[in-house]
Amino acid sequence: MTPSPKPGILDISLYVGGRAAIPGVAKVVKLSANESPIGPSPKAMAALSAASHDLQLYPDGSSRLLREAIGEVHGLNPDRIVVGGEGSGPLLTMLANAYLQPGDEAVLSRHAFLVYEIITRANSATPVMVPEKTTNSAIKVDVEAMLAAVTPKTRIVYIANPNNPTGSMLNREEMARLHAGLPKNVLLVIDSAYAEYVTAKDYEAGIELVTRHDNVVMTRTFSKLYGLAALRLGWLYAPAAICDVLNRIRGPFNTSTLQQLVGAAAVRDRDHFWASVKHNSQWLPWITAEIRKTGLRVDDSAANFVLIHFPPPGAEGAKETGGEKTAAKADAFLSQNGIILRGVASYGLPNCLRMTVGTGEQNKLAVSLIQQFMAA
Numbered sequence: 001m002t003p004s005p006k007p008g009i010l011d012i013s014l015y016v017g018g019r020a021a022i023p024g025v026a027k028v029v030k031l032s033a034n035e036s037p038i039g040p041s042p043k044a045m046a047a048l049s050a051a052s053h054d055l056q057l058y059p060d061g062s063s064r065l066l067r068e069a070i071g072e073v074h075g076l077n078p079d080r081i082v083v084g085g086e087g088s089g090p091l092l093t094m095l096a097n098a099y100l101q102p103g104d105e106a107v108l109s110r111h112a113f114l115v116y117e118i119i120t121r122a123n124s125a126t127p128v129m130v131p132e133k134t135t136n137s138a139i140k141v142d143v144e145a146m147l148a149a150v151t152p153k154t155r156i157v158y159i160a161n162p163n164n165p166t167g168s169m170l171n172r173e174e175m176a177r178l179h180a181g182l183p184k185n186v187l188l189v190i191d192s193a194y195a196e197y198v199t200a201k202d203y204e205a206g207i208e209l210v211t212r213h214d215n216v217v218m219t220r221t222f223s224k225l226y227g228l229a230a231l232r233l234g235w236l237y238a239p240a241a242i243c244d245v246l247n248r249i250r251g252p253f254n255t256s257t258l259q260q261l262v263g264a265a266a267v268r269d270r271d272h273f274w275a276s277v278k279h280n281s282q283w284l285p286w287i288t289a290e291i292r293k294t295g296l297r298v299d300d301s302a303a304n305f306v307l308i309h310f311p312p313p314g315a316e317g318a319k320e321t322g323g324e325k326t327a328a329k330a331d332a333f334l335s336q337n338g339i340i341l342r343g344v345a346s347y348g349l350p351n352c353l354r355m356t357v358g359t360g361e362q363n364k365l366a367v368s369l370i371q372q373f374m375a376a
């Protein structure tokens with residue numbers, strides 16, 4: 001006999017993050033992990049240097065200063081914010097640990113962020129995958145189909161809004177419709193990792209829903225627009241009863257003093273915030289339009305990346321157009337030229353690549369290489 005993990009854990013496929021290096025290529029442009037091309041706020045960096053004192057002291061276990069900064073900026077009660085010192089991933093894990101039991105079901109969309117499936121299986125619960133609706137420029141969560149997948153066993157419904165890797169979003173009305181159709185004992189988890197980038201007027205990140213209802217949680221991260229992926233910091237906004245549950249099971253010192261001080265400075269720097277939004281709003285449409293000119297399908301995105309569709313292997317007409325233009329071949333060509341995009345086969349999208357909005361120079365280089373690849 002050997003120790004065996006809980007049922008479901010060995011059904012989990014290992015999570016592989018975006019590649020960061022190409023063997024034999026010295027200088028690479030990494031557009032594979034939705035990181036910020038702007039980097040962190042100068043004020044956050046100053047806070048980091050200033051915070052390197054008193055490292056012998058335990059941090060404030062309640063992360064009060066950080067929760068107050070977030071509350072101040074977003075107009076939220078700090079008592080209903082829980083922060084997490086390993087990014088927003090572990091906050092999602094804590095929710096699954098607290099609310100899923102063996103035999104329960106969690107509903108998620110087919111091409112949702114992979115973490116939801118992992119944390120569901122880790123709790124011996126069953127992920128129920130619901131196909132999205134596909135149009136000619138979007139793969140989008142199908143609200144009615146999600147609701148139809150809810151059974152008496154359902155405990156959690158996960159939505160990333162906007163979703164990674166599809167880039168599509170649900171608007172306020174669609175999300176409210178999803179929530180309204182759920183039984184009151186089902187928790188709706190809205191992962192708003194890319195909320196800061198969304199400029200659509202009819203978008204609601206989840207704050208209104210959490211404020212009004214007892215069964216909705218919104219998670220956020222400092223890894224994307226705030227340019228602090230290396231810091232590993234996330235937060236969530238939830239009803240008081242859910243915060244109480246999470247505060248009982250979280251690590252007693254689950255954020256460091258450095259994370260608290262840097263996070264607070266970052267969230268308060270609204271100039272940096274708007275500069276990052278502006279950069280993205282400028283380049284996202286440009287990248288989308290330029291790549292579409294090659295004939296490739298690029299989905300509409302509300303976030304800081306685009307999903308590019310390539311013809312499947314063996315597609316008709318490949319011979320006449322100078323060989324197959326598959327995602328794998330494009331990826332290989334771009335890699336040889338120092339550009340790393342994200343293959344998304346593990347998300348059930350084997351013929352797509354995801355490209356993060358980079359600096360202006362990086363975007364131009366990546367786009368011109370994709371144009372060369374398609375013209376060859």
Ligand SMILES: *Cc1c(COP(=O)(O)O)cnc(C)c1O
Pocket residue numbers: 034086087088089090113160163164191193220221222223224229232233234
């Ligand atoms: C990047 C991302 C996150 C954030 O992860 P962290 O653990 O906070 O770095 C969460 N959800 C989605 C959908 C993401 O793409």
